[in-house]
Amino acid sequence: MPHWRPGPATQMDDATLLAAVETVxxxxxxxxxxxxxxxxxxxPVQIRALRExxxxxxxLLLTPWMLCRLLFPPETADLELPEGYDPETRDPEKFELLGPIVEFPLLDNRQKAHPSFQPQLGSFFIQPLILNMQPFSSPxxxxxxxxxxxxxxxxxxxRLNVKSAWHEEIARAELFAR
Incomplete structure (x- = not known):
């Protein structure tokens, strides 16, 4: 199985990462x-709720076509990508934003996300959250x-007495970030 490879984003400070994501x-x-x-x-393209x-x-990344969460693994992450999927060697003439779904652990949950690759960022993961942006008139x-x-x-x-460190951390970050 191919493994995730760190890219330029793992070396960027937060401000540089935010600027690079917005530009890309x-x-x-x-x-x-x-x-x-x-x-x-x-x-617009807009970023909120950067957390580690x-x-x-x-x-959180807002674009005119979706709201999504971007996840940038640490440089030391040992993540397997689906067999046959290598975003760095894909056909440059064929645009592909979302790779096949991948599952990985983060906090106490298994996360599902799509691998993606952009040369300026390297490999990262996308979790689409809202795909129909037509009803909205502002960020x-x-x-x-x-x-x-x-x-x-x-x-x-x-109400169901279900606890999740992942959901608590994400809720805290996303509800109060601007």
Missing amino acids: FQEMQEEHFSSDPSLNPDL IEGWRSL DEVFGAWNRIIRTRDENRK
Whole structure:
């Protein structure tokens, strides 16, 4: 099985990482999504809620085509990628943002995410959160909707007496970050 390989993002400080992510996704919008009818032109590329969790850096990324969580593993992460998937050797003429789903441990949960690769960042993981951006007219509306989802999930977990360090950490980071 191929293994995840660290890329430039593992060497970046937080400010450099945020600037690089914003630049990469703005360029992606211009090059690959500009004529997409599902794109919401009222929404910018925006980043919120950068956190470090067990050496992983996590952030929320808003784009005109989705809200997602990006996860950047630490340089020492030992993660297997699906057989036959090597994002660094894919056809450069074929745009591919999401690789096949991968499962990995983080805090007390198994996470599912799509591997992705951008030369300026290296390998990272994407968890799509909201894919229909048409109902929203501002970033605050999108993040407000996501916060309501988090609150509802947390209320249900509390009612069922289910504890999860991952959900508690993510909820704290995403509900209060701006």
